[in-house]
Amino acid sequence: MKILFATDFSEGAxxxxxxxxxxxxxxxxxxxxxxVLLDEPDYFDRRIDMVTxxxxxxxxxxxxxxxxxxxxxxxxxxxxxxxxxxxRGSPAEEIVRAAADEQADLxxxxxxxxxxxxxxVIGSVTAKVIRTAPCxxxxxxxxxxxxxxxxxxxxxxxxGDPA
Numbered sequence: 001m002k003i004l005f006a007t008d009f010s011e012g013a014x015x016x017x018x019x020x021x022x023x024x025x026x027x028x029x030x031x032x033x034x035x036v037l038l039d040e041p042d043y044f045d046r047r048i049d050m051v052t053x054x055x056x057x058x059x060x061x062x063x064x065x066x067x068x069x070x071x072x073x074x075x076x077x078x079x080x081x082x083x084x085x086x087x088r089g090s091p092a093e094e095i096v097r098a099a100a101d102e103q104a105d106l107x108x109x110x111x112x113x114x115x116x117x118x119x120x121v122i123g124s125v126t127a128k129v130i131r132t133a134p135c136x137x138x139x140x141x142x143x144x145x146x147x148x149x150x151x152x153x154x155x156x157x158x159x160g161d162p163a
Contacts, residue, residue: 001029004104005074006095006129008035009066012110016140017074020108024078029105031074031082034098035067036091060086092128100134107137 005020007013024031071084087094099107130137
């Protein structure tokens with residue numbers, strides 16, 4: 001079995017990593033850890049500081065270092081084969097392409113639990129992967145994410161996690 005673990009190095013991805021490790025141990029699965037560098041800066045992503053954003057080569061080097069660190073964590077804890085992929089492009093499209101290229105049996109990725117706003121800004125990647133992946137997709141909610149009622153406005157039904 002092969003698990004593709006998509007990470008953006010967020011808290012949601014850390015929660016997903018724990019689940020990937022659990023599954024890899026249980027199933028003896030190979031893990032492919034993938035991170036996607038954006039072609040264009042995501043101006044809606046609050047984690048990017050556009051003023052201090054490093055140059056492209058430095059950005060790639062930093063992402064590769066984080067990916068290598070993530071890979072070491074997964075390999076050490078899961079005790080199974082693991083390798084990393086650093087891709088560039090649209091995150092959803094590249095995650096789906098990597099799942100197809102790697103013939104993954106499962107994609108695991110975190111969600112941010114941000115309700116409807118998360119679907120528009122952040123959860124859209126997860127939602128698109130769910131709709132287009134060539135294999136099942138398991139989403140792991142960030143432990144401190146708002147619950148269904150918290151995500152709703154006054155007098156509305158909870159929207160919950162869209163992905």
